[in-house]
Amino acid sequence: MEQATPTLEELHQLLRMSETINMEIFYWWCIALMVVIHAGFLSYEIGASRLKNALTAGVKNILAFAFIVPTFFFFGWWIYNGFATGIVPNLEGAAASLPWSGSMGPNIKDNATGIFWAAFALFAATTASIMSGALIERTRMSAFIILAIILGSGVWILGAAWSWHPAGWLTTEWGFHDVGAAGCVHTIAGFFTLGVLINVGARIGRFNADGSANEIVGHSMPMSVIGLMLVIVGFFGFLGGCIIYNIGGQWTNIYGQPTTLSAFAFNTLMGFAGGLIGAYLTTREPFWMMSGGLIGIISVAPGLDVYYPPLAYVIGMGVAAAAPLVQKFLVKRGIDDAVGAFAVHGFGGFAGIVISGIFIAGYPNMGEGVPPVNFLGQAGGAVVLALLGFIPGYLISLLLKKLGVLRVPAHAEVRGLDLVEVPAKAYPEWALTGASITVTSAPVASEVAVGAAKPA
Amino acid sequence: MEQATPTLEELHQLLRMSETINMEIFYWWCIALMVVIHAGFLSYEIGASRLKNALTAGVKNILAFAFIVPTFFFFGWWIYNGFATGIVPNLEGAAASLPWSGSMGPNIKDNATGIFWAAFALFAATTASIMSGALIERTRMSAFIILAIILGSGVWILGAAWSWHPAGWLTTEWGFHDVGAAGCVHTIAGFFTLGVLINVGARIGRFNADGSANEIVGHSMPMSVIGLMLVIVGFFGFLGGCIIYNIGGQWTNIYGQPTTLSAFAFNTLMGFAGGLIGAYLTTREPFWMMSGGLIGIISVAPGLDVYYPPLAYVIGMGVAAAAPLVQKFLVKRGIDDAVGAFAVHGFGGFAGIVISGIFIAGYPNMGEGVPPVNFLGQAGGAVVLALLGFIPGYLISLLLKKLGVLRVPAHAEVRGLDLVEVPAKAYPEWALTGASITVTSAPVASEVAVGAAKPA
């Protein structure tokens, strides 16, 4: 193991190389754990489907991943690097992110681009998967893929360029601070999904003619709950991807302010635990409890680097306790979010950002002339990102609806999508109850009733 | 990437900073993988419940995590740092662990406290989860939460302060050596659980009026078995949390003695493999095989740093082969441990420590005046930790029993806890056999018979 003693400068370069390798390793494991998010979402989403749609839900979830990766290679990464200042691309700054750039492939002089691209691609796939569960059991596969690509390789990453980038205009102009991506990932995904839900409409049988709602529940709550715990595992990869390993010094957040993984560890666990309790208080059931754990992490994500941990517990608890009420409100409005994706990600992210405007206002941003964190900046940023999600989600799904390609035909929906989409059976040997056909607690209404209704 | 060449001292500080970051990363991944333990336990425990109790088992498991995290923040971590010498707290030494200390939150001068606290909090949650499975299907939720907090944020961490801490009195006085936490985590959790099991009593139908036993089996053995393999994955996080990353040098175990991750890798895999085989030899079924894999790791945990790997295989095999017999012995005594938690963790940990007293006796402990590892110290330490677990588990559950709040009413137990605890259904579309109501192989006895009985 002995070698000639290097000079001071050589040794410095050796240390920098060592740190480069360690940075690459860190994000490699972030990527691997973000794949766990996909194993978790797959389990969760299949479990949340009725038997007649279970495999179709799996296919949809898997296809989202399959389409996000190449599209994020061809244009998603370029968007992140080109649009920090708004909607006019910085062509020069983003040139290295063009798919034919020497950085966008194996390059032994570049230990960074591939690993960062891959981590962001997993963020993108996660964003698309957030929408996926909400739309099960009636959305057409091709329409979903189009929406997933627009959300995962377009909209969210534009939001990331604006709000989760050292030069993003929301930060440089308004002092926006959201270290854990509650805005660009969760708020955008949630509001985009809300826009789509309005157009795709409720599943047949979800609402009665008088506007009252029936419960439609998935075929395996254990599968969903275990899947959600895997999503929590994957969150450690996701949040690891939100902190910057610096050659030669302390961690920084995405905006360049010093922080520590220790801070992230404190607040992630406390937010998670608070969220579990909050949702338990208002629902007492495990699907919402685990969703509450997610909400807890999402709602403290903006201030992971600065919250006092018991405050993170309280924020997580409060937002998670409120989220099931948001879901009930949507049901009252005739909106059928099959897994509560808007309540968890849209509301959880939005509320978390607004709340952070109260508790971390005054925290300085790095850089000359950048305003400190302030309530209006946080709340305004949350609104900008919510709109950035909602508007394209609504408009594109409206277009798809007008074209008649957003939703499967009613007869296919009633018989179950697996019959038409998937040449295989989920559980060929099990006996089923009539419940697989009629899951409603009241006469089936084939039309979607919108308006005042008793909460499910 | 070029910078001015630093001085030798500056470069030394840069290296130390680099190592600090790497330490923090290492434990971050330990934490993430310990969350996998919880995904695994959730799957395992739901699978081990009958259909009528499946969701309640999940809720219980999730709530344990939710309550351990904040209580471990408020007092668990302080106990670890304050009670190494016995039962008189070292108030000065533990001051930095008080919840209002500057270390107990984001602090860019402290890259250690948060990550260590979080790793220990996951150990705590694991300890509580060990008890969780044993008590399913009849324990009251509120009583379980109280017991989980006492075990997870109180008892085990006091045991850790005594036996798994460089200044713990069991080590400094008796030479106790238990690098993989077989004592403070597994032995304590197992014996605490045993104490509770005596008071909570068997599930209705588990024993007949004549004392003979019926088998009560969970509704999905595949779910349990796959969950246990995830627990094994998580064990790599757990055992990683048992080795100390040192700035400027070789790994040490928790007592400050040099060791390597390589040693841990050798003996973890060999103990695991031996345990699988051992349990196969005496049971031939996958639930006990996977439990045997756990037992294998637990039983070699005390000497992970020093065993010759084939010895670890043999120890794991022997202890795992014996554990199902321990479970049968408990059944004969009328004790209904629903998942064999005592046999796996209590017996496995205890036996592993005692056996280590034979094979690693004479191994020197670091520090002036600290006795070397010796059989009496190991066996005595195992007894101390077993009592430290058993006594509070027994007494507190006895108190809860006297107060009439330990166990659910018999009619709720017979109908199934999901009906009363959880406003949701686990599997609404599946057809069930009568087996969900009467799982016994003999006439149902509605009273719990305790005493001599034929093994199941």
Next chain:
Amino acid sequence: MEQATPTLEELHQLLRMSETINMEIFYWWCIALMVVIHAGFLSYEIGASRLKNALTAGVKNILAFAFIVPTFFFFGWWIYNGFATGIVPNLEGAAASLPWSGSMGPNIKDNATGIFWAAFALFAATTASIMSGALIERTRMSAFIILAIILGSGVWILGAAWSWHPAGWLTTEWGFHDVGAAGCVHTIAGFFTLGVLINVGARIGRFNADGSANEIVGHSMPMSVIGLMLVIVGFFGFLGGCIIYNIGGQWTNIYGQPTTLSAFAFNTLMGFAGGLIGAYLTTREPFWMMSGGLIGIISVAPGLDVYYPPLAYVIGMGVAAAAPLVQKFLVKRGIDDAVGAFAVHGFGGFAGIVISGIFIAGYPNMGEGVPPVNFLGQAGGAVVLALLGFIPGYLISLLLKKLGVLRVPAHAEVRGLDLVEVPAKAYPEWALTGASITVTSAPVASEVAVGAAKPA
């Protein structure tokens, strides 16, 4: 935290020690994530079995792991280090890998052997698990264990010594390049399995007397699909184990050529995504889609370090689209591979290597006199490794067949292996359809028909 300033030489040694620790950590996490492969395979293989065989499939899968670890300790690791040049062992070079060597156990002077051994042992267990699924529902447990040990601790590691080792003769003589182990792991495992399948024969009912085929499908496709996504998670551990952390410099591949984790990240994700799409195009169902994701990674594994990422996408897509046709071809030939293991691993690995001979021909190998990568070397290497797998798989299973110990008796197979092998029930409370007894779409043929048949 302050210390005396070290000398330049001392500081260099401190840096080297830091890197040694980081190397050990990197492979520790590779090992942990490769255990995820086993959780995934367990889920996948149980799900792919009919209910009557579900637990036996789990036991078989677990036992493979349990037997590979010790046999890989006693002779597998020695084979890797002794047979790089062919079939005459290098006794001197492999002496440190003998089980009684000081390196083969805890040794505070050696932070490498244990962690490398463990990573390779997990590769070995993965190799054996590849075969495992193909043989479910009719292979005798003892025969499977023998075959698993020969494959996992013998054949593949000999192939690794030849083709995935800096001194392996296939590289030094022919210029063979296969950084991601498509050959020694996947091609060998697939062709070994094919050899066994020919002798073990099809499951009763798989083929009709006229040679036409019936579908036999597993009892839970969701369980299989989720398991496969966990295998993908584990692949990041597997591929991490394919890159060499170097003290003092850039990553190298197993042959000593410089590369980056970034390159691996680019091509792993792109190959995976392409494979998902490819299999979707030809099958439209989630089991093959997830298998296609595996095929995508396997097929780009030879050139992970050099492919342009969109090329990896295309290769993955093409090979994965073709694999279901390979499975159909086997069915036509009367070969009953229950999970498509040959199509995924044997065909996927073989095709990936041959294709790499087109796209990376001319890439220089390090070292004097070592030929550059070339088409004949790649294709020839693929053939050598395919034969190295096929011949022992075929001959040993033929011997076991002649001895009458390869396959369970027909009556046990018809009634289900769980009845004879496992004293437990998988799902005691569920109602089953007749499908658990008669899964064929035509009259059951109790004899295995081999020959031309319509594809299933």
